[in-house]
Amino acid sequence: MTRRTAIATGTAALLARPALAQDATVHEVQMLNADPENPRTRMVFLPRVVVAQPGDTIKFIATDPGHNSESIEEMMPEGVEGWEGDINDDVEFVVETPGFYGYKCTPHNSVGMVGLVIVQGDGMSDNLEAAKDVRQRGKARQIWDEIWEEVDALDLA
Numbered sequence: 097m098t099r100r101t102a103i104a105t106g107t108a109a110l111l112a113r114p115a116l117a118q119d120a121t122v123h124e125v126q127m128l129n130a131d132p133e134n135p136r137t138r139m140v141f142l143p144r145v146v147v148a149q150p151g152d153t154i155k156f157i158a159t160d161p162g163h164n165s166e167s168i169e170e171m172m173p174e175g176v177e178g179w180e181g182d183i184n185d186d187v188e189f190v191v192e193t194p195g196f197y198g199y200k201c202t203p204h205n206s207v208g209m210v211g212l213v214i215v216q217g218d219g220m221s222d223n224l225e226a227a228k229d230v231r232q233r234g235k236a237r238q239i240w241d242e243i244w245e246e247v248d249a250l251d252l253a
């Protein structure tokens with residue numbers, strides 16, 4: 097039993113917290129050397145676009161070796177510090193703030209191993225233009241163009 101659970105037991109005011117945690121979703125994103133459905137597409141996060149709610153967890157899984165997940169500083173909602181996973185390690189991040197969260201695999205950014213988490217809620221679009229305006233290079237630029245097209249096609253209202 098965790099300390100928080102122990103404290104919450106029998107304390108009515110704190111019982112809302114475990115209930116919230118129960119509703120939260122864990123979104124798994126695999127770090128892969130190739131897309132299983134399209135093996136010619138190398139170095140991918142799968143799925144590369146995740147739509148989440150505040151309180152959800154994004155779990156990056158080191159399915160294949162040689163990858164990590166690191167948030168892109170200029171592509172975080174205001175006030176969000178982000179995350180930096182080590183190579184070959186799973187990393188989890190709990191999203192609290194609505195907005196657009198761009199991230200990359202540090203060694204494979206230039207070959208387009210990037211992804212996006214969208215957290216719905218008030219103020220969601222506040223950093224959308226700023227995230228889109230970040231200058232991308234190489235294959236990453238092409239992949240971000242595809243991702244933003246995907247975002248435009250989603251009904252996120």
Ligand SMILES: [Cu+2]
Nearest residue numbers: 163201204209
């Ligand atoms: Cu990688």
